[in-house]
Each structure stands twice: as structure tokens, then as C-alpha cells.
Amino acid sequence: MLRMNYSLKEEKSHGTSLYPFQIYYMNDNTTKVFVLHHWHNYVEIIYVQAGRLFININNEQYAGTSGDIFIVNEEELHGMYTEDTCTLYYAFLFPLKFLNFEMNDLVQNSYLGALCNKNSIFENKIPITSESYEKILHELKTLIHLNEAKENEYQFATKISLLNIVYLLAKGKLIKERNSSLSIVKDNKLNLLKNITSYIHENYNRRIYLETISEKFNMSPKYFCKFFKDNFGKTFIEYVNGLRIDKSMDMLINTDLPIMDIAFANGFENFSYYIRAFKKLVGYTPLSYRKKSTQAD
Template sequence: MKLFDYKEEKQHGRLDFPIEFYHVDENHPRYDMPYHWHTECEIIRILRGEFLITINEEKILAKEGDIIFIHDGVLHGGTPNDCIYECIVFDIKLLLKQNHVCTKMLQDIIHHNKLINMKLPRDLRILNLNAEFLFDALGSRYNGYEFITQGSLYNFLGIILQNELFTINNRISKKTQEKMMLFKKVLSLIEDNYSETITLDDLSKVAGMTPKYFCKFFQSMSNKTPIEYLNLYRIESACEQLLSTDLPITNVAMNCGFNDVSYFIKTFKRCKGITPKQYIKHIALSH
């Protein structure tokens, strides 16, 4: 599904090299991946632990050694468990430049005529070796890494086509589209208003459902209750503020929609395993 409104407003990489690398562990402020989409493709590699990721409506449990591919315009998010993972977000159109031989095959992927399998086989040695080159190049940024990166992306796609690790797109059903659009509306409300008071009634009204039915719907889409997801989103936003500002913890709590500081600290500890003060100290020591 393409072009949701719930878009991540962020440039990945440079204008002349639209590829970005992210290394994510428990210390990362966005360790839990909020649901979002972007106009670039994404490759996720699990280095340790597990990651339950939802891509549109499909839930995938990715484990150490797994590689996940996400097409542009696809809603995704999830919950890691004792996990370290790396992401590469890239504009696939970069590979079209001055390339006439591969243009038709790339256009099939760009236009979603061919959908690359979301979970790629962990036992395909050539694919894993290529992923090593790709992630190492972007993670290290040694001289000439741009050549290695683009070459590895061509190789990555070539291996996928060679081994037919894709399906022919028959388009998403109208019912699925409607469910995703409703889910997207709720996510947009949370993103835009998480610093304010948001009730279960507010969320269910946006989806046009009763609170009881809405809770079942939301949990089926995200594996979390609406309030669990809202609080987690607020805590992840608080982590960013704790690391990027000198604001007192009380102010950060208020900025992220918590009117009760003690409840904020309790929720923070439940989500992160430590208090906000311990979190700041832990991050400072780890750097």
C-alpha cells in the first residue's frame, strides 16, 4: 500500500546519496519502532535477540540472522526483545541513474509489480555475505564506501531476482485498505497530540468504532492495547528529549503528556527497566 498520510518526515542520507544507516540497541531513544512509513525502501538485519515486526497487517517474528525487506510506502513498526538490529533506508531510484540494462527490472520493484519477500531466507549464504558488505560499508564509511554500497544494493536485488524471492502483486483488497486507513488515522492522532490528554474515547471516535471493538481492532494491528501504545510512544519521545535537551524530568514528563510525574517515572521504568535519571546516567556512561 502506497502513500499513507502517516509519513515519517525525515530525510535519509544526503540529497546526492539518499541512503542512511541506523544501528539500534536498547540505548537508542527509538528502540521500539513506532508505526510509520516513508518513501524509501528499508532493509533490517537482526544482530541479536528477536523483533516482532508488523508490516501492513502481516506479523513477522524476526530472529538473529534474519533479514527483512520493506517496500516504500508500506506501514510498519514493531517491538524488539533483547534485540540489536541495523537498518538501511534508501531511495531505490538512486539505482536508476545512467542504467539502461536494469531499468525495466527496477521499475517492476519501484511500482510494486514485483513485491520482494518481507522475510528473506537466512540460509542463503550469498545473500548474507552481500548483506555483510552492504551494512559494513555504510556502518564504517571508509574511503569508497559509496561505491561498495551501491554495488552491494545492485547485487542484493540481483540475488533476490535470481532466486525468485518475490511475489507478483495482485494488489491489496479494499477491506485491507480500509483497515489500514483507519489504523493510520489513529496513529496520526497519537503522533500529533501525544503531548496533550488523549482518551480511549478520542481514539475510538477517530476510527468510528465503539471503545470495546476499537481495543480489539487496535490490538490485532499492533499487538498492544491503545493505551499501551500511546504510553510507549510518549516514553520514546521522552527519551529523545532527555538525551537532546537539559530540561528537568518534570518538564519532559509534561511535554510528553504525563500530568503526574510519579506516574511518568513508573511508566518509564516499566517500559525501559530503569528510571529516567538512571537512563540519562546509563547513556552518558555508555558513550
């Protein structure tokens, strides 16, 4: 399983303080991708190069295929996974304030300022039929080249390219105003989803009773299960197991603890079940994954 080590509220910085921009290329075609639900104060543009990438953004499920471009706005709850080992994608991350102008001109007030203040947001998926799609894709490929070659003043060119993407999104009517009344409803639901996942992250290493978590959020167990599946694209058990396995992967790589101890430390009460769940999600047994990761180092 190819992993990006995000916490629910991601505190990790991307790039540097003077150049807060980072590209991640997820290109290991021998393992699956599973990125847990998280949120951060960065815009994330995702370009699917090959395969199928399933993305959940604010409880909306998308199935991305080769060529698809998605945008995750700042503070939007999102996660992603693949069902095979053939998916390759790029993730471009940057804070909106990286693009701000010091002078409050028309562009700053009407576009960048509105985006930073969250009065406007990007559409989450760029339609391939959009008049801006090909040019946006060209800019993304330019960003890849710039940040791989790192020629003189590539940071300057990167900023220009990102601003051009915002221009193309505006031109293609892919920036929308937030409806205040609908936003309140959506924000309330998003906060509920964040609270649910935060509770799971805080308690993953102990038994989490369905009755307890559903009661905590004022739902019946049956409704909670449906609500969870509708909003996260996976069952409550699948999500909890995924988190526990994700945490155990760090311990498999970074400690010499016995695998059984790692399983129990991350909330699994049955060692055989841990091995089966791990292999189903990752494609390897925990022992094989440990050996593979050690050899890679």
C-alpha cells in the same frame, strides 16, 4: 531504550542527495529497542545479528531471531521493539530510485520500474531456507564492510551490491506482483492505520479518550481496542505510553526542565505512573536515564 527518532511519516534523509544510502547499527546491549510505527520513502532491510527483534509490518507481526532478514517496502507502516537488552541488528536504508537505470532496458522495465511503481514488492521476510538467503546475507555483510572501510569508489560497489540483492530476490522468487483487488483492500486498511496513528501523534500530549478516538474511526471502544492490538501487536494504552515516553526522552536529554514538568508536558497526568511506565519500557528511571545520557556525551 535505544531509539531511532522517526516521526510517523519520516521526513529524515538517510545518506546524502548524491549517496542516499545509510546503515544503522543498533548495538547498545544495555538498553531496550523501541521504534515507533512510522513509514518512509525508503526500502529498509533489517538484519538481526543477535537476540530477538519483534517487527510489525503493515499489521503483520514477526519475531526475528539471529540471522533473520526482513525487508520493509517503501511506504509500508512498520515498528519494532525488543523485550530484553541483548538484541543487535543492522538497518540498511535506501530509495529504490537510487538503483534505477537511465535506459529503459529489460531489467529497468521488468524489475526496477515495477518496484518503483509498486506493481511489484519484496517479500517482507527472507526465508533462511531460500536458495538466495546465504548470498543475500553475504551481500549485506559486504555492504557493512564497504561503508565502514570507505575505500575508493565504495559508493559504486555499494550500488552494485544492492542491485545484486535485487537480482537474488528475483531469482529466489522473493519479489511478488501486487494483486490489484487485494491491494485496494490492504491500502484502505493501511490508510486507516496511518490515520489512527497520526491522530495519536497529533494528540499524545493531552488526554486521549478511548470513546473519542473509537468514535472518530467509526468503531465501538471494545472493537477499537481489539482492532488496535491485532494490527499493532500492543494495546492502545501501551502504544500511547510508548509515544509519550519516546517524546519525553528527547526532553530529558536536551532540556534542563524538571522531570515532573516533562511528564506533564507529554500527556502523563500522574507523575508516579510516568516513572513506573518509563522504567518498565526503558529499563531505567527518567532520572537515571538523564544521568546516563549526560555521562555518555
